[in-house]
Amino acid sequence: MDQYLSSMKVSQLKAFVHTLGLSNIGNKSALIDRVLKSDLRRWTMDQLKDPLRFLNLPITGTKNALIKILQQHNSSSEYQKMTNATLKKLLKERKLSTTGVKAVLVKRLEENDADISTQDVLS
Numbered sequence: 509m510d511q512y513l514s515s516m517k518v519s520q521l522k523a524f525v526h527t528l529g530l531s532n533i534g535n536k537s538a539l540i541d542r543v544l545k546s547d548l549r550r551w552t553m554d555q556l557k558d559p560l561r562f563l564n565l566p567i568t569g570t571k572n573a574l575i576k577i578l579q580q581h582n583s584s585s586e587y588q589k590m591t592n593a594t595l596k597k598l599l600k601e602r603k604l605s606t607t608g609v610k611a612v613l614v615k616r617l618e619e620n621d622a623d624i625s626t627q628d629v630l631s
Contacts, residue, residue, distance in 0.1 A: 509582055512559040513540045527555065544582075548575045580621040587614040 513521065514536075521539045522532040528551065530542050548556065549571075556574040557567045565577050587595060595613040596606040604616055 509544065509559045509563070509578060510540065512562040513543055515562070524555075548578060551575075587617050 516524065518536050518539070521536060521543075525532040525539050525542060528543065528546055530546060532539065534542070553571060553574070556571065556578065560567045560574060560577060563581060565581060567574070569577075590598075592610055592613065595610065595617065598617060599606045599613060602617075602620055604620060606613070608616070
């Protein structure tokens with residue numbers, strides 16, 4: 509979601525923050541941080557769908573399913589910050605292959621996250 513928010517002009521970001529009922533005072537970084545820390549359950553369906561469209565993620569399903577997709581997408585960027593040992597531990601817990609370089613491990617986790625999100629939307 510960082511990509512979506514960063515692509516906005518400050519004026520657009522301030523308007524979006526305001527629609528969430530949050531303070532729209534501060535620089536772009538502060539506004540983005542405020543949005544990222546906000547409770548997604550308080551967002552409307554349209555507010556949830558906009559970043560999903562931007563990120564080319566599924567936009568159908570219940571509100572909880574959309575929230576889960578956004579949360580999983582946000583956590584996938586966290587994989588890059590993890591060590592190979594941590595990535596392999598996560599893969600092992602999911603009963604997935606633990607072989608390959610870091611980029612392969614991250615991709616495998618992200619694809620698994622997407623599979624889980626798709627199953628949630630379809631169920």
